[in-house]
Amino acid sequence: xxxxxxxxLPYSFSTIILVFLFFxxxxxxxxxxxxxxxxAQTEIIYNNHRVLLDIWNPKVISKKKxxxxxxxxxxxxxxxxxxxxxxKCTSDKLLMTPGTFKDxxxxxxxxxxxxxxxxxxxxxPSNCITLIQVHDIKIGHFGDxxxxxxxxxxIATFGKIDIAILxxxxxxxxxxxxxxVIVKLKPSIIIPTHYDLENLEILLNGRSALFTGKTxxxxxxxxxxxxxxxxxxxxxxxxxxxxxxxx
Ligand SMILES: [Zn+2]
Numbered sequence: 001x002x003x004x005x006x007x008x009l010p011y012s013f014s015t016i017i018l019v020f021l022f023f024x025x026x027x028x029x030x031x032x033x034x035x036x037x038x039x040a041q042t043e044i045i046y047n048n049h050r051v052l053l054d055i056w057n058p059k060v061i062s063k064k065k066x067x068x069x070x071x072x073x074x075x076x077x078x079x080x081x082x083x084x085x086x087x088k089c090t091s092d093k094l095l096m097t098p099g100t101f102k103d104x105x106x107x108x109x110x111x112x113x114x115x116x117x118x119x120x121x122x123x124x125p126s127n128c129i130t131l132i133q134v135h136d137i138k139i140g141h142f143g144d145x146x147x148x149x150x151x152x153x154x155i156a157t158f159g160k161i162d163i164a165i166l167x168x169x170x171x172x173x174x175x176x177x178x179x180x181v182i183v184k185l186k187p188s189i190i191i192p193t194h195y196d197l198e199n200l201e202i203l204l205n206g207r208s209a210l211f212t213g214k215t216x217x218x219x220x221x222x223x224x225x226x227x228x229x230x231x232x233x234x235x236x237x238x239x240x241x242x243x244x245x246x247x
Contacts, residue, residue, distance in 0.1 A: 028135075029046055030220060031219060032045070032134050032135050032137055032218070033046070033217070034191075034219065035061070035062070035215060035216045036215050036216075036217070036234055037057055037061075038235070039056060039080055040080060040141065040142070041053070041057060041060075041061075043055075043061050044132060045062070046135055048068070049066060049067060049103060049106055050062070050066040050070070051071075051072065052071045052072070053074070053130060053141045053165075055071065055081075055085055055086075056080055068103055069092070070091060070093075070106070071086065071091045071092070071094075072094045072095075072141075073094070073096060074127050074130070074142070075115060075144060076095070077144065080143060081095070094128070097110070097128065106132065106134050107134075108133075110128045110129070111128065112124070113143075113145055113147060113154060114147050115144050115145075117147060117148045121153040121154075127143045127145060129141065129145055130143075131157055131161070137220075137221055137224065138159070138161045138163070139161065139164075139165070140158055140163070140165065140187065142165065143167075144167055145166065146167075147180070150184055160185060160186050163188070163191065163219065163224075164181055164187035164189070165193060166187075166190060166191070167192075167193045167194035167195075168192045168199045168200070168203055169194040169199055179203075188226055188229060188230065189223075189229075189230050190229060191231075191234065192231065192233070203231055207228075207230065208228065208230045208231070209230070209233060210231070210232045210233070211241065212232065213235065214234060215234050217232070
């Protein structure tokens with residue numbers, strides 16, 4: 001009896017390609033998760049890798065074990081730094097020190113800045129600012145950035161950013177004195193930290209705002225509109241601020 005011809009090969013080959021493509025694309029998270037806490041505490045998660053910034057209240061970060069983890073403290077004030085947590089933590093760490101980390105998902109650059117109004121490139125920093133590039137999104141975390149103006153190195157490192165996690169209290173003195181980060185780095189999404197009503201009003205002037213009790217957000221590049229600046233007021237106090245500001 002003549003053997004039946006086997007024509008499975010082309011199908012098998014295309015199946016292998018489909019499975020391979022699914023493996024390549026299907027395994028990657030579609031979104032970057034940003035979990036923001038009080039002060040400037042921030043957890044950024046993508047594909048089982050995580051960056052922790054300014055952790056002062058470790059109770060509210062994810063308890064899950066991550067494949068890769070970076071821990072960064074902008075400076076050593078206790079509302080940005082919990083000594084026990086940092087000392088026990090065995091992840092890659094930067095404590096108020098410039099440095100760089102890179103893996104297949106994250107590119108992280110931490111450079112010097114100042115907690116006070118003036119800073120010159122190269123001098124010992126009193127605060128560090130961090131650029132995190134992940135899934136085509138550029139996130140700037142500014143700790144307690146107090147400078148009136150960004151330095152050339154800071155501008156060259158950051159360029160235009162998509163999301164700024166930014167203290168506004170120190171550098172928002174009046175309507176004319178907008179925070180230099182907002183003016184020069186042009187973030188599309190601003191997540192303010194350390195603010196009061198007065199500088200929040202200045203920040204919101206002409207910008208769209210999202211008031212939400214949520215503290216956990218998911219972003220992909222398509223959520224970033226380079227032509228707008230949107231402010232996210234998050235957490236327990238957001239509804240109180242909305243009531244006052246929208247009166
Ligand atoms: Zn501080």
